[in-house]
Structures are given as structure tokens and as C-alpha cells.
Amino acid sequence: MTALLSSNINVLTFLLVVMILTKICYWMNGCCFLTTYEKNDYFSTTPQLFSKIITNVELNETDMELLLINVGILILLNKIFWLILLSYYRLPFLQKIIQPCSQ
Amino acid sequence: MFAIKWSFFDKDNLPKFFENHFMEMLMVYVFSLLLMRNTTTSPVVTLVSMFFLFFYSYFIHRIIHMIPKEYNPHILFHHNDNKNDYWFNWIIETIINVMFFVTLYLINVFLNLRIPNILILYYGMIYVSVHVVNYSIFHFGDNHRNHHLDPIQKCNFGPDTFDHFFNTNCNSNYENFIHMLPNILCAFLIIEYIK
Numbered sequence: 001m002t003a004l005l006s007s008n009i010n011v012l013t014f015l016l017v018v019m020i021l022t023k024i025c026y027w028m029n030g031c032c033f034l035t036t037y038e039k040n041d042y043f044s045t046t047p048q049l050f051s052k053i054i055t056n057v058e059l060n061e062t063d064m065e066l067l068l069i070n071v072g073i074l075i076l077l078n079k080i081f082w083l084i085l086l087s088y089y090r091l092p093f094l095q096k097i098i099q100p101c102s103q
Numbered sequence: 104m105f106a107i108k109w110s111f112f113d114k115d116n117l118p119k120f121f122e123n124h125f126m127e128m129l130m131v132y133v134f135s136l137l138l139m140r141n142t143t144t145s146p147v148v149t150l151v152s153m154f155f156l157f158f159y160s161y162f163i164h165r166i167i168h169m170i171p172k173e174y175n176p177h178i179l180f181h182h183n184d185n186k187n188d189y190w191f192n193w194i195i196e197t198i199i200n201v202m203f204f205v206t207l208y209l210i211n212v213f214l215n216l217r218i219p220n221i222l223i224l225y226y227g228m229i230y231v232s233v234h235v236v237n238y239s240i241f242h243f244g245d246n247h248r249n250h251h252l253d254p255i256q257k258c259n260f261g262p263d264t265f266d267h268f269f270n271t272n273c274n275s276n277y278e279n280f281i282h283m284l285p286n287i288l289c290a291f292l293i294i295e296y297i298k
Contacts, residue, residue, distance in 0.1 A: 009137070009140070017288065020130070020284055027281050073126060077126075077129050077130060077133045080137065081132075
């Protein structure tokens with residue numbers, strides 16, 4: 001959620017590093033360590049909620065986690081990519097949109 | 104020499120590229136933009152330089168395999184199965200890999216190619232660490248092993264994306280680049296710290 005709201009490149013870079021570390025842990029352990037803190041008898045975990053939003057296909061827990069991690073990283077990469085391009089070229093028609101956030 | 108395999112873009116192969124390579128390659132490009140953020144270098148120059156560096160690492164490995172075996176340090180030391188000399192060969196291969204990028208740095212200085220030196224260092228760290236640590240020590244990825252198993256060593260030069268694009272892959276297997284994440288992240292953090 002912070003990644004969607006913030007337009008500060010330093011914040012986004014920090015979140016990207018955290019997400020990459022999460023993916024490295026997922027690759028080493030075969031599951032996401034963050035999901036273990038969410039598991040309970042009543043509420044769904046974030047990967048379950050997210051995977052049900054985007055597909056009706058029944059996925060196993062680890063695939064749901066991988067889906068969420070990959071989408072998170074892609075959002076951050078795309079956002080940083082476009083913010084850097086926009087901040088360098090200073091496209092006039094976009095200044096109105098990005099300036100209030102950067103101030 | 105560089106015959107492009109256009110089937111790389113068809114609906115059977117392109118999803119494999121997105122599944123195995125896309126995110127790590129995008130990450131390398133975005134980190135390179137972040138490294139060049141507070142400089143006068145434009146993002147387009149940065150992206151073109153990074154593409155050139157990817158291509159250079161593929162090209163230099165192909166070139167070095169054209170040198171006759173008797174005088175080729177890469178084949179004499181790296182494609183050597185003698186287990187007793189493993190660490191000696193490993194050090195020599197590390198130096199050879201570093202020299203790939205030192206050569207590029209010198210070409211860049213003398214010919215004024217305008218490739219930012221930070222990017223040469225950044226990509227060089229990723230390339231060398233993936234080759235000498237991930238492939239040579241931990242043996243991640245079957246594709247590089249196939250390069251060594253091939254009797255004439257004419258396939259899987261790496262990076263795997265370029266092998267598929269230029270039709271120099273040993274088989275249709277796409278290497279999963281996920282093992283490169285620690286290398287990419289460490290290279291970025293080190294360069295960000297020292298620049």
C-alpha cells in the first residue's frame with residue numbers, strides 16, 4: 001500500500017530492497033516467512049486474498065505467496081522506472097500531477 | 104555471426120522469457136537508473152549502456168572461445184576438469200572475468216564511448232559474481248553446465264536471454280534467473296555506498 005501511495009524514490013527503493021530480500025528468503029525456504037505471522041483460524045492471509053482477487057484458479061499457498069511477491073516487486077520497479085524518467089525529462093503536462101506529491 | 108532467432112518472440116517462447124528472465128533484467132535496468140539518478144546522464148543513455156553491457160558480456164565470451172585452445176587461458180583454466188587445481192583455476196578465471204570489464208573500461212576511455220564507468224563496475228560485479236560464485240561454486244543453473252559439457256563449447260555463452268535471442272542455446276531450456284537476485288542487490292548496494 002505504501003508503494004502505491006508514495007512518490008518518494010528513496011522510500012520506494014527501500015521497499016524494493018525489502019521485497020527483494022523477501023523473495024530471496026522465499027527462494028531459499030520455499031515459502032514466504034511473512035505469511036507465517038499472518039496465519040490464524042479466522043481471517044484469510046494476504047496472499048489468499050490477493051490471489052482470489054485476480055483468479056478463480058485454486059492455487060496452493062506457496063504459489064499465492066510467489067504471485068503476491070512478484071506483483072509487489074513489479075509495481076515498485078515500474079513506479080521507480082517511470083518516476084525517474086518523469087523527474088529527468090520534466091514533461092510539462094505531467095508536472096501538475098507529480099509536483100504536489102514531491103513537495 | 105549473429106543470426107537472430109525470431110521465434111524468441113512467439114507465443115510459446117516469450118512467456119518463458121517473462122517467467123524466467125524478465126523481472127531480474129528489469130531489476131538490473133531500474134537499479135542502473137537509480138545509480139545514475141543524481142548525475143547528468145540521461146535515462147536513455149543509461150538504458151542503452153546497460154543493453155550494450157549485456158550484449159558485450161555475451162559477445163566477449165563468444166570471442167574468447169574463438170581463440171585456439173593452446174593459447175586460450177579461458178579454456179586452459181576454466182574448462183579444465185582437474186579437481187586438484189580447482190581453486191587455482193577459479194582464481195585465474197576470476198581475473199579473466201574481471202579483465203573483460205577492465206578492457207571495456209579502457210576501450211570506453213580511449214574511444215570515448217560515453218558508457219558511465221559506474222555502470223561498467225555495476226554490471227561487471229554482477230557478471231563476475233554470478234559466473235564465479237553462483238555457477239562455479241554453487242552450480243546454480245543447468246545451462247552453464249551444458250556450456251561446459253558441450254564438446255566444442257559453442258552454446259550457452261550466457262546471459263541466457265541472448266543465447267535464446269541469437270540461437271546459441273544448447274537446448275530450449277530457459278534458465279531461471281532467481282539465483283541472481285542476491286548478486287544484483289549486493290552490487291547495487293555496494294555501488295550506491297561507494298559512489
